[in-house]
Amino acid sequence: MTGGNRGLGLAYARALGEAGARVALFARDRDLSDDVAADLRAEGLDVQAFTGDVTRVADLERATDEVEAAFGPVDVLVNNAGTCVHRPALEVTDEEWREVLDVNLTGVWNGCRVVGGRMVAAGRGVIVNIGSMSADIVNRPQWQPGYNASKAAVHHLTRSLAAEWAPAGVRVNALAPGYVRTEMAPVDRPEFQRYWIEDAPQQRAATPAEIAPSVVFLASDASSFMTGSVLTVDGGYSVY
Ligand code: NDP
DSSP states (O other), rough: OOBBBSSSHHHHHHHHTTTTTTTEEESHHHHHHHHHHHHHTTTTTTTTEEEOOOHHHHHHHHHHHHHHHHHHSSSSSEOOOOOOSSSOOOGGOHHHHHHHIIIIIIHHHHHHHIHHHHHHHOOOOOEEEEOOOGGOOTTTTOOHHHHHHHHHHHHHHHHHHHHHHGTTTTTEEEEEEBBBBBBBBTTTTTHHIIIIIITTTTSSSSSEEEHHHHHHHSSGGGGGTTTSOOOESTTTTTGG
């Protein structure tokens, strides 16, 4: 699990652990990850924290070696780490554009290459890439062009790898959440409330716990005939 020390990733880690998985968190903030892993262990779950940055292939290689030493081969990779710049196009700096694309797209690519490459060699594995409904809609009021473009690319990277790796026994799907209450999505700020809550069919944002069962489904044999799919869980927002 990339990310996993807060927000949606934490909910995914808890749900996967409750489903019986041994869970490895992989994020940059070592202290937070250690604390979260300890809290989840106190809940009876088998969770360990590993540290690194998804934009650095060497970090992923080292952490995957560490995870394999602790838990054995990785059966499921959830590429969840992400970032967002809430600004319209002409206010986004070159540095912010690169950061969003590096984390959200290249980070997923790095995870797929490093962990997915080992799955292909082993002839089995499941990858869940966290995309977004923002791949298909445009976020008002602050547009977030780099974020939207990065998530659209994640969805198509998912389809591409799914087709290429199906003969090797590796399934690759994406999950596309709608607005969810986390640090990334400031749903209660007045300028977002109008579009993200009042305009939503259910007139609310999701909690992370409402999204997590879909990751467990995509990670499990219950979805054994799914690959190259994008599962949208957005309370109906993207039908508009
Ligand atoms: P948060 O900002 O709450 O959490 C982001 C997570 O990603 C943290 O665990 C963070 O840990 C980790 N992370 C960020 N950058 C890196 C990096 N370079 N290397 C490793 N880990 C990193 O975001 P959410 O929980 O809201 O989002 C999680 C995913 O869900 C993202 O991909 C996001 O785009 C997607 N999503 C979110 C939606 C929402 O409404 N919240 C809607 C649709 C999709 P650390 O900082 O310690 O590295």
